[in-house]
Amino acid sequence: MFDLAKVSAAFKDAGIEFSAGAKQLFDASLDHARYSFSPDIVAYAKSGADVSGVLKVAGRLEIPVTVRGSGTGCSGGCVPISGGIVLDLSGLNFIEIDPLSRIAHVGAGAVTAEVDKAANAFGLFYAPDPSSHKYSSIGGNIACNAGGLRALKYGCTRDNLAALAVCLPDGETIKCGLPLRKFSAGPNLRDLFVGSEGTLGVVTEAWLRLLPMPKARRAALSFFDGDEEGFRGVEKILLSDITPCILEFMDSETLECVRIRNPQMGIGKGKSALLAEFDGTESEADEGARRFVEILSEYGARMAKTEAEAEEFWQVRRKSSQAMYELGDSKVSQDIVLPFGAVCDFFRFFKALGRELHLATPVFGHAGDGNYHIHFMYFADEKNARERALEGMDKAIVKTVELGGAVSGEHGIGFLKSKYMPAQHSGRQISLMREIKKLFDPKNILNPGKVYSVTDISGLHPLRGVKLPWD
Ligand SMILES: Cc1cc2nc3c(=O)[nH]c(=O)nc-3n(C[C@H](O)[C@H](O)[C@H](O)COP(=O)(O)OP(=O)(O)OC[C@H]3O[C@@H](n4cnc5c(N)ncnc54)[C@H](O)[C@@H]3O)c2cc1C
CATH class of the missing domain: 3.30.465.10 (Uridine Diphospho-n-acetylenolpyruvylglucosamine Reductase; domain 3)
Structure with missing residues (x-):
């Protein structure tokens, strides 16, 4: 425990804005994953000098500092699990463009x-x-x-x-x-x-x-009779002569949820879906989308003829994240990356795991990068459902790494995924990372307990009913 009055006085002397109000502490206590740990104080930096001032105070008094951008992270990275100071950088937001x-x-x-x-x-x-x-x-x-x-x-x-x-x-x-x-x-x-x-x-x-800026964009969409057909469609595109800028896959469970939640969208018959976008000059974008349709012609792929139709295609993807809540009010999710040749193997394993654990397993994501958002959906009130979801995810992560994949493609480790670091990296690799951490931060004040230290999250529960700005 530290002396909050001392910290406040030091911030005041340095002209750093801060608050220890209940609302401010709560807002700084969680990210998109909704595990809430209250800081003791929030400092709002408007300049590099403010950041330096906060770190000097924290270093002198040996108080943990957790850096916060916008709090959209999905791994608890900006959550102050050790209390102390949250350093909010949202006010340090100048933008200057040098076109030359x-x-x-x-x-x-x-x-x-x-x-x-x-x-x-x-x-x-x-x-x-x-x-x-x-x-x-x-x-x-x-x-x-x-x-x-x-x-x-x-x-x-x-x-x-x-x-x-x-x-x-x-x-x-x-x-x-x-x-x-x-x-x-x-x-x-x-x-x-x-x-x-x-x-x-x-x-x-x-x-x-x-x-x-690209001059033009074209969207194209294909539906498939099943998930594996969809993955075969992805392979055909990756083996072809075209490079979409976007290639997004939605599996049959995801697509069914979008259909149920949004009957007005009139989504046709297919089970899984692949959305692509091409950019460049008018002719490059047209040619990419035309080739996509040609390569996937056996599945009835279509190119959007108007902006309105492109937006209709996009809605299928945009609605995916929220629509999954048809299958449960809570989720355990990860953003794994798979080698392209191992996607079908993983998918069969994951779906079998879902059946064994009696949990829904919607999958969607950035197919062109092999980066899939995998989910176990559950109802929080159902006995042992969360435990089953956590157990399933542990097995899914072991399988991912066995197949040569990564535990995270873009969301990072934070504290929610730190238990998977030993699955991903050797002991030697982790100890090198810890040495680097020690070199930069010998007092361990910056984001302690994250990434390199394993946190057991089995007893922790995300808050329910909290609405965040991006929901
Ligand atoms: C609806 C939704 C969709 C998303 N889609 C994607 C996606 O498509 N791709 C993707 O990659 N991610 C996605 N994310 C995850 C998230 O938006 C990203 O991880 C994003 O980079 C987090 O930025 P942030 O400013 O919100 O960071 P925060 O959540 O505030 O912090 C994230 C981590 O960065 C650290 N940090 C923040 N600022 C600094 C700084 N200035 N210096 C040092 N460390 C800092 C924090 O300590 C924390 O560890 C999505 C999230 C949501 C809610």
Whole structure:
């Protein structure tokens, strides 16, 4: 326990905004996964100097600091499981566009979609587009190496990042990389911070790469008679001469839920579905969609002829996440990545597991990256249902790793997935990661208890009935 009055006084002296009000503490206590742990105080940084000030106070008094962007994370990364200070970066949100260098220089709290919008004014765009882009922050995207729908063509956050400013736990800020096209002056420390989930340093500024905006987009959709036919459709596209920017799969359980929840959409007969989008010049986008339809002609694939029809296609995907709640009021989910050749094997295993455990198992996701969001749905009031879901997920993760896959493709580890780190990495790898953590953060004040330490979540329960802005 620490002296809250001392911390408040230090923040006041440094001119840092803070609150210990009940609402502010609650809002800072959870992310999208809804496991709530209250901090003792929330500090609101508006500048790099504020971040440095907070870290100096925390270091001096040895108080844990959990960095928070927008709180859309799905792994409990920004949840203050050890109490202490939540450092909220949403106010550090400047955006400057340099069209000559095709670089956006932004504060870590800048919202992803706002960066894209600012770039659009110069005929440029920021490619990474997590589905949460209207809310998520660039700092959070960097900390989790967020992917997005367009990752198939444009890569994840790491691939679109030029340089970073990072405040280290002792309060000193360093610049990692430069906003140049090339940089080969020794190991680039930038890459250590990407995916480090706020455990090594606090990203305060980022220089992001921008691209010329595509002139056109075309959507195409195919339904299949079953899930495995759908995966065969994915293989046909990946083996072909076309590169969609988006390739999203919805399995039969997911599609059925969308159908039940949204009868007005008039979704046709198919069981699973594959949505693709192509971008580029008018003729490139047209040609991509035309070839998609040709390659999947035996399944009756269609290309959207109008913007309105494209939006109808998109609705099938957009409704998936919420529609799954037809199958239960709670879920245990992961965002695994599978080698393309192992998708059908995993899928058969996962569905059999669901039958054995009497749980629904909808799957959808970024098929072009082999990155699937897998779910065990359950009703929280049903006896042992959550235990069964957790047990099922443990087995699914072991299988994923056995098949050569990854426990997370974009959501990160936080504390909710830390128990899977030993399945993914050898003891030597984990001890190297811990050494790196110790080097940057010898007092272990930044996001303690996350990523490298295993947390048992079996006794924890997510809050129900809490509405978040993106729901
Ligand atoms: C509806 C929905 C859809 C989603 N879709 C996708 C998707 O398509 N692709 C995808 O990748 N993710 C997706 N996500 C997950 C989430 O949006 C991303 O992980 C996002 O990058 C989190 O950003 P945030 O600002 O909300 O971070 P937070 O949740 O606030 O924090 C996430 C982690 O980053 C750390 N962090 C935050 N800011 C900083 C900083 N400045 N410096 C150091 N560490 C920091 C935190 O400590 C924490 O560990 C989705 C989430 C939701 C709710």
